[in-house]
Amino acid sequence: MxxxxxxxxxxxxxxxxxxxxxxxxxxxxxxxxxxxxxxxKLIGKVVSATGAVTIEHANAVVIEAKASGSTKVGDPVYVGDVIRTGVDGRIGINFADGTTFNLSTNARMVLDEFVYDPGGNSNSTLFSLTRGTFTFVAGKVAKTGDMKVDTPVATMGIRGTTPHVAISDDGSVKFSTLIEEGRKKTEAPATREPRQNATRKFDLNICRGC
Incomplete structure (x- = not known):
């Protein structure tokens, strides 16, 4: 017992x-x-897409397994995404602050950073353009914070201009400003060779080593 x-x-x-x-x-x-x-972090969406275009998410296995395939209007873009266009590809993206980007054929852009608070004054963006032709219109971040676009030759600080950037296969970059309302002509294009160690100032608030 x-x-x-x-x-x-x-x-x-x-x-x-x-x-x-x-x-x-x-x-x-x-x-x-x-x-x-x-x-x-969702920062924008695709508003136009034609031809071969891909969006690679930084954590595609978690967010959306779309490392390849057909990109379409309405697709989201996130911080860390890599945007690529093929030989016949073009894409337009609208961001949360009103910034718009248009990429033409054979282009590559990385969305490195995007901080935007409608009521804040510490906003910032950093996009890296490594290949192709880009046209963009700056939104509210450029007016209330720090908007930068990195290229193989320099980092541009954007302050409300409408730049046109063409990056060739050899790394040289051509900058110009599109015609804005009330202006008679564009600014003369400026060509820069691949990045060197020297520090120089350039139009559009471009700096090196920003």
Whole structure:
């Protein structure tokens, strides 16, 4: 009788102990990792797309497995995305602050940084253009913060202009400003060779090593 009582108590104790660990373990399995919850920040969307265009998300396995395939109007873009156009590709993107970008054929752009608070004054963006032709109109970040566009030869600080940037295969870059309302002509294009160590100022608030 005594032995049976001891055995029953031991069994009850073991089952109770196992049950106390089951709850936290199950909760830990079901909880979504913070990396997935905060995987990316939506910053804009595609408003036009023709030909071969791809958007590679920084964490595609988590956000949306779209490392390749057909990009279409309405597709989202996130911080860290890489935008590519093919030999017949073109894409237009509108960002949350009103900035618009148009990429022509054989272009590549990386959305490195985008911080925008409609009521803030510490907004910032950094987009890297590595190949192709780009035309863009600066939005509110350029007026209330720090908008920069990096190219193989320099980093441009944008202050409300409408730049046209053409990056050739050899790394040289041509800058110009599109005709704006009330102006008679564009600014003369400026050509820069691939980036060197020297520091020089240039039109459109361009600086090196920003």
């Amino acid at each position: 005594f032995v049976r009582t001891i055995t029953a108590l031991a069994t009850y104790f073991i089952l109770t102990l196992l049950g106390s660990f089951a709850g936290p373990a199950e909760a830990q399995v079901n909880a979504a990792p913070p990396a997935i919850q905060d995987a990316a």
